[in-house]
Amino acid sequence: MPLSLLPDDPAHIAAILGALPGNFLLLLPDAPTYTIVAMSAELLAQTGREAAQVVGQSVFVAYPENEAESTNSGPAQMRTALEATLRDHQPHELPLVRYDVPAPDGRFEERYWSGRSKPVLDAQGEVLYLLFTSLDLTTQQRAEREQQAREQAEQRAHELEARVQERTRQIQEQGQRLERLFMQAPAAICILGGPDLVFELVNPIYQQFFPERQLLGKPLLEALPELTDHAAYHTMRRVFDSGETNAQQALHTPLARTTDGVLEDRYFNYVQQPRYDEQGRVDGVLVFGFEVTEQVQAHRLVEASEQQVRTLVDNAPFLMGLYVGPELRFHLANQAMLDGLGKGPDVIGQRYIDVVPEMESYGVIEQMHQVLATGQALHLRDQQLEVVMQGTPQTFCYNYSFIPLRDAEGQVYGLLNTAVDVTDLKLANEQLRRTNADLDNFIYTASHDLKAPISNIEGLLIELREHLPEGGPGAAVVPQLLELMQNAVERFQLTIAQLTDLTRLQQAHAQPPEPVDVAELVEAVRLDLAPQLAAAGARLEVAVSACPTLSFSPKNLRSVIYNLLSNAVKYRHPDRAPHVRLHCRPGRGSAVLEVQDNGLGLSEAQLPKLFGMFQRLHTHVEGSGLGLYMVKKIVDNAGGTIAVESQAGVGTTVTVHLPA
Known part of the structure; x- marks a missing residue:
């Protein structure tokens, strides 16, 4: 294997490196520099270097970290391995590191290496050199990554297919649940499809409004021709054409009775909702209807009742007023109230204290504000009030009630005031009490005064029994007459006792x-x-x-x-x-x-x-x-x-x- 060597003692260095295979670096143990002594031509070629560029330099200067590497890059791990080998005089392995090398186009090419740091010892066992060998694992690593990518892609494909199948199942279940919901809903529901508004779904409640009629599969006007000029059809048509939802309250819809086919007035709350296809175009209309015939009829009865109540209030023989807001302004006052105050209908909207300022001295204004603040009703009996009637002060006796009025949220917003004139009743009760007292005195006097005569009569009867001779004239009748007289006396005594008990009862009250x-x-x-x-x-x-x-x-x-x-x-x-x-x-x-x-x-x-x-x-x-x-x-x-x-x-x- 051709090597690039330093000029000093080349034969000795060649002897050391001659038997080494693959890529290698021969380094001086001059930590932390680690100067390159020699390196194989193969490694030079793989890293894009010339021997003159690297030999004699620190390995970390010749091969610095590049931008593509992380903090755990090849040079960093190589330094750790060299330090361990120098310290322990033992080989140190680097299983896999990344070190990118320059490519011909000037960019860095991603490369992966395995490495091994080994000490070269002299005769005294000291580290003479550090031999670092490496193996280019880029092709293998890329193959493993591609295989891993393929496996991941296959896994993702399987997962995607499973999700699609699961989503399809969920959509089918949702569709089935939605259909069940429509069919079981307590409202009248139908789905009309296409420009002809063909019935695609009709739930039982909707169908029962049109008994013995086939709706499914038929256009709206063919199935229900009586709707041709009805507002329900025109609004449905508008929903389909415009895509705007329509809501209708208490729509009057005459429907035929199931018994005799006679049209009867029915009322419905409608919601007509556009349905869209995949392209976002309106392809149908969903209709939700709730029959409110009973509510409409009840509302009309309530309106009639309210009018009757207002008539009754206006004609009520007692005083009634309604005051609203923190200033207690007149909102309603019946004729009895106006007459009692000596006022006209122009009091409506005015403050109570401005209309009847004299009530402040009686504490009425304070009591009204107390009820407004606490929400607790107040009832007062036999209140003596002086009211100016046609310029003349007059004293009346009233039974009052202050009752709080609450809104839908339960907040007090006003007061309902009723006042019953009990002046005459109070006078009559006083007269009745005097009469009862006189009657009690009479009963007591009568029962007391009659006790003595009755006792005397009873004593005389006893004496008569003792002194009447036996066998005299009328001897057979006299005992019977005496017994009857005694019974009459006892009944008289019982009546007196009962009258006394009644007197005691009146006193006990x-x-x-x-x-x-x-x-x-x-x-x-x-x-x-x-x-x-x-x-x-x-x-x-x-x-x-x-x-x-x-x-x-x-x-x-x-x-x-x-x-x-x-x-x-x-x-x-x-x-x-x-x-x-x-x-x-x-x-x-x-x-x-x-x-x-x-x-x-x-x-x-x-x-x-x-x-x-x-x-x-x-x-x-x-x-x-x-x-x-x-x-x-x-x-x-x-x-x-x-x-x-x-x-x-x-x-x-x-x-x-x-x-x-």
Whole structure:
């Protein structure tokens, strides 16, 4: 192999290199320079160099890194290998490195090499030279890369084909799903193709509007000739020609009834959408229709109802006004409101405070702004207001309501104000209260004044029985007459007692509420009823821990519980021992008392009479017929409710709702 050698001691150098094959460099171990001593002609040729250009120079000057190389280039790896060989006195391999060489056109040609760095030692074992051999692997590397590229291309082709197949499957599935969606959709859907608008798809809901008609495959006007002059056809035609979507609300479309073929008015919301082909041209129309006949009819009813409501509002006998915005400007005022304020219709649009400034002194303006800010309604009873009527101040009594008005988002935008003039009612109630008080005084006086004479008559009857001689004239009739007189006296006494109870009930209405320990009150009632419970062998079950305290008149609450428990024992069934349950539980805004028994019960015909005054539905038990009447009056006066469920021969449940 021809070599280029340095002029000094060429024979010695040739002896060292004579047996070396392939490409090689012989370098001095003068790190970091690594001067080239000799290199093979083959390597010179492969790297495009002349011996005179490189021999005697540093290998990294003769073969510097070029722009095409990375930081992990051939020279960089070669330096690492030379340093390792010089340090360890052992060969070092470079399996594959890239080093581009100049091409004839001045550009660099991509080349790949394998290399091996080997020490040449002298007799003392010191490194005399570094021998670097290399092998050009460019052809092999290119072949491997081409093979790899072919394999990658084939892989990509397979992947592309798989993706195409998968996409085709997905498109087919999407088409099937879309068709199922159209066919199952709760709207009327059809697809019309081509300039003649031929039916390509008709879902069941669309088809049911045209029973017993063949639509698929037919042009629109051939299948439905009645649409020739209808707006639905003209807008569809325009969608196909222009490519612009059309939406139609509540379109009037007369359709034939399935029963007799008579046309009836139907209304539809339509969306007509253009369909495009692969070139982006309109090739059909998609129609989505929703029948809104019921909504249209309901809307018309609402409009009619709104007109009726406005008429009712305008003619309402109470005052009604509607104010909007933060300044509370008049938006509506009925005639009663205008008359009550002594104003005309020109108040609409004006601020409330400007129209009725005198209301500020009553706190009305402040209350209205409070409702506007909090959104909480406000109700006021028996408000005394002085209103100027035709220049004359007059005092009226009103029941007010301020009610917030909200928009679709729930925001308060105004107030609805109603005011009922209760001046006359209040005066009438005052007069009624005075009359009731007079009546109570009369009943009390009458019952009190009659007790003594009746007691005297009863005493006289007793004396008469003791002093009448036996066997005298009329001896057979006298005892009977005395018995009748005694019964009349007792009935008179019972009537007086009932009148006294009524007076007490009227007085009990005025009892103020206070916290009542329910368990303690029930126990007191149970002790009072202990003789009755024991005589009847009754079992009383009490569960009131869920509502330990109630705000109520103690005397009235005791009367309610006493009467309900007493009746449950009094009207027991003769064939079984009484079992009475008294439960109390919290309800929605109320406390619920429930008394359940297994007694005689009542029929449906008896229930409406249960709370009547002096009503006695079971005459075998003594009583005045006022107990349940008094219970209902107490509950009603407190703003509560009482309800009864009963079945004859089974038992009765009385449920009382008391305001919490």
